[in-house]
Amino acid sequence: MISVQNLTKRYDRNVAVNEISFEVAKGQIVGFLGPNGAGKTTTMRILTCFMPPTSGRASVAGFDVLDQPLEVKRRIGYLPETPPLYPEMEVHEYLAFVARLKGIPHADVSRRVAEVSERCAVTDVSRKLISKLSKGYRQRVGLAQAILHNPDVLILDEPTAGLDPKQIHETRQLIRSLAGEHTIILSTHILPEVEQTCDHVIIISKGKIVAQDTVENLTSRLRGQEAVLVEVTGAGADDIRGALSGVPGVARVVHRDSRNGLHSFEVESAPGQNVRALLARRVVESGWSLHELRPVAMSLEEVFLELTASEKAAEADGKGGRQ
Amino acid sequence: MMNIWTISRKELKSYFASPIAYLLLAMYAVIFGFFFWNAVGYFVNISMQSTMMGRSFPMDVNEMIIRPLLMNTSVVGLFLIPLISMRLFAEEKRQGTIELLMTSPVRDMEVILGKWLAALILYACLLGISLLNMGFLFAYGKPDWRPMLVGYLGLILQAGGLLAVGTFISTTTRNQIIAGAVTFGACLLLWVFDWVAGYETATWATVMGYMSVVRHYEPFSKGVIDTKDAVYFLSLIFLGIFLTSRSLESLRWRA
Ligand SMILES: Nc1ncnc2c1ncn2[C@@H]1O[C@H](COP(=O)(O)OP(=O)(O)O)[C@@H](O)[C@H]1O
Ligand SMILES: [Mg+2]
Numbered sequence: 001m002i003s004v005q006n007l008t009k010r011y012d013r014n015v016a017v018n019e020i021s022f023e024v025a026k027g028q029i030v031g032f033l034g035p036n037g038a039g040k041t042t043t044m045r046i047l048t049c050f051m052p053p054t055s056g057r058a059s060v061a062g063f064d065v066l067d068q069p070l071e072v073k074r075r076i077g078y079l080p081e082t083p084p085l086y087p088e089m090e091v092h093e094y095l096a097f098v099a100r101l102k103g104i105p106h107a108d109v110s111r112r113v114a115e116v117s118e119r120c121a122v123t124d125v126s127r128k129l130i131s132k133l134s135k136g137y138r139q140r141v142g143l144a145q146a147i148l149h150n151p152d153v154l155i156l157d158e159p160t161a162g163l164d165p166k167q168i169h170e171t172r173q174l175i176r177s178l179a180g181e182h183t184i185i186l187s188t189h190i191l192p193e194v195e196q197t198c199d200h201v202i203i204i205s206k207g208k209i210v211a212q213d214t215v216e217n218l219t220s221r222l223r224g225q226e227a228v229l230v231e232v233t234g235a236g237a238d239d240i241r242g243a244l245s246g247v248p249g250v251a252r253v254v255h256r257d258s259r260n261g262l263h264s265f266e267v268e269s270a271p272g273q274n275v276r277a278l279l280a281r282r283v284v285e286s287g288w289s290l291h292e293l294r295p296v297a298m299s300l301e302e303v304f305l306e307l308t309a310s311e312k313a314a315e316a317d318g319k320g321g322r323q
Numbered sequence: 324m325m326n327i328w329t330i331s332r333k334e335l336k337s338y339f340a341s342p343i344a345y346l347l348l349a350m351y352a353v354i355f356g357f358f359f360w361n362a363v364g365y366f367v368n369i370s371m372q373s374t375m376m377g378r379s380f381p382m383d384v385n386e387m388i389i390r391p392l393l394m395n396t397s398v399v400g401l402f403l404i405p406l407i408s409m410r411l412f413a414e415e416k417r418q419g420t421i422e423l424l425m426t427s428p429v430r431d432m433e434v435i436l437g438k439w440l441a442a443l444i445l446y447a448c449l450l451g452i453s454l455l456n457m458g459f460l461f462a463y464g465k466p467d468w469r470p471m472l473v474g475y476l477g478l479i480l481q482a483g484g485l486l487a488v489g490t491f492i493s494t495t496t497r498n499q500i501i502a503g504a505v506t507f508g509a510c511l512l513l514w515v516f517d518w519v520a521g522y523e524t525a526t527w528a529t530v531m532g533y534m535s536v537v538r539h540y541e542p543f544s545k546g547v548i549d550t551k552d553a554v555y556f557l558s559l560i561f562l563g564i565f566l567t568s569r570s571l572e573s574l575r576w577r578a
Contacts, residue, residue, distance in 0.1 A: 145423070
């Protein structure tokens with residue numbers, strides 16, 4: 001449904017998005033996870049034809065964002081980081097305006113506005129001025145605006161940012177309920193949000209994609225607390241690998257490389273297990289020589305730490321705000 | 324076409340949802356009312372004097388009331404137009420709603436024309452107030468309506484040009500006060516260029532004189548449509564719209 005190839009966006013000298021590529025299949029909910037300044041908003045703005053890429057290609061439903069922007073725009077519903085609302089309008093007026101803007105036929109406008117108002121639970125404020133709405137309602141009106149023309153693809157930029165926990169919960173439920181009909185990309189810097197809302201996740205950091213996988217695979221990998229680099233001589237790579245995999249507590253063994261009979265492996269342990277001593281004993285008992293045994297920082301873990309750090313900061317902000 | 328009207332309607336609603344439209348209408352009613360009764364008072368005075376002095380040639384209402392009033396209206400327009408155009412794009416940029424417009428399936432040109440048209444319609448509403456005043460002249464006298472029609476056509480053309488320039492200026496900032504101030508400066512310059520041409524005959528002065536809005540409006544106020552004046556205003560409209568579309572384009576690149 002969405003295809004991005006070697007996409008780059010440069011602002012003057014500053015590279016915001018650097019050669020990223022990914023695909024999103026029809027019907028998926030994809031979480032675009034990354035700390036602030038990672039390039040999430042920039043990527044979304046390119047997909048929605050708000051700005052052109054510096055190089056690379058992006059297409060939505062088979063239409064290229066540069067060649068056929070109108071076709072792309074017809075198929076996308078977009079909720080920017082701040083919902084694009086006119087404070088002087090009433091909610092129903094605003095939604096009717098957006099409906100016409102999206103090309104919904106005249107006769108269907110009021111029916112469609114009523115439907116999405118119901119769907120996004122804003123019916124009770126439909127005669128209110130937008131300037132008088134609470135933050136939670138604004139976000140929901142923003143979502144209603146995005147789904148008005150029943151687009152194939154929904155692009156939601158930090159849809160829960162700045163909401164209180166109850167509103168966050170409601171918004172996530174609403175997004176999940178939209179999943180069947182639309183392909184959804186939502187951005188966030190909060191890991192649990194991805195776990196609760198999405199099936200797939202793309203982790204982006206400093207303009208590069210550092211991981212993409214299903215949420216289940218990724219979270220189980222992130223929870224494997226430790227990775228150890230092991231360098232061994234004295235046998236074939238496959239034998240050593242088999243032996244290391246057999247050590248209790250080992251989740252995964254990845255063969256890195258072999259040089260002059262020196263084989264190196266990355267060993268990930270299951271959560272809460274320290275396998276370094278066991279690994280050493282197994283190598284020595286097999287009669288091989290152990291050249292190196294040290295913990296390595298997984299690149300994913302680094303990103304995860306950065307993410308959780310910003311999440312804690314956000315939580316602290318939220319608490320400060322509510323007092 | 325539909326899209327242009329969708330934008331215009333929303334723009335007009337915004338004008339009338341905020342105090343700005345009513346403020347403009349009220350200000351215009353007071354200012355024009357003052358000019359009107361001033362001109363009529365002067366006319367009555369002169370007529371009485373000439374009757375008393377025994378000369379009773381018919382006084383020309385078109386020449387003595389309508390034409391000066393149209394000229395005044397043209398100048399007052401220079402001051403009010405910045406207030407109309409300043410918010411068009413600056414406010415969308417400040418609110419972030421520009422992102423909605425530019426990611427919806429409408430062309431930039433449709434957005435621009437829709438906004439420009441709405442501004443022109445609001446200006447036409449102001450002119451409507453002056454027409455109400457003019458109505459009294461028809462109730463009590465017999466002025467020729469044809470030169471007046473040409474005069475109003477000229478006012479609309481003039482406003483079209485200046486509003487297009489104002490629309491462009493509004494795309495360059497997210498602060499509508501700045502947009503208004505710069506547009507006001509531009510309008511003022513286009514007015515006072517005429518003064519230079521009054522005493523200086525060098526080429527540069529002639530060129531400045533040619534750029535003057537008031538100079539090109541004057542024939543309209545007499546009921547004369549000169550091609551070169553019409554071309555001037557139409558070029559101003561095209562230039563403003565063109566610059567606006569280029570500005571939006573570069574906004575996308577820099578965003
Ligand atoms: N209009 C802009 N001009 C210059 N730099 C920008 C602009 N918008 C974003 N950037 C830079 O691009 C990088 C990515 O930003 P962004 O896409 O907003 O990240 P995110 O949404 O993940 O927080 C940041 O370093 C940011 O400073
Ligand atoms: Mg962002």
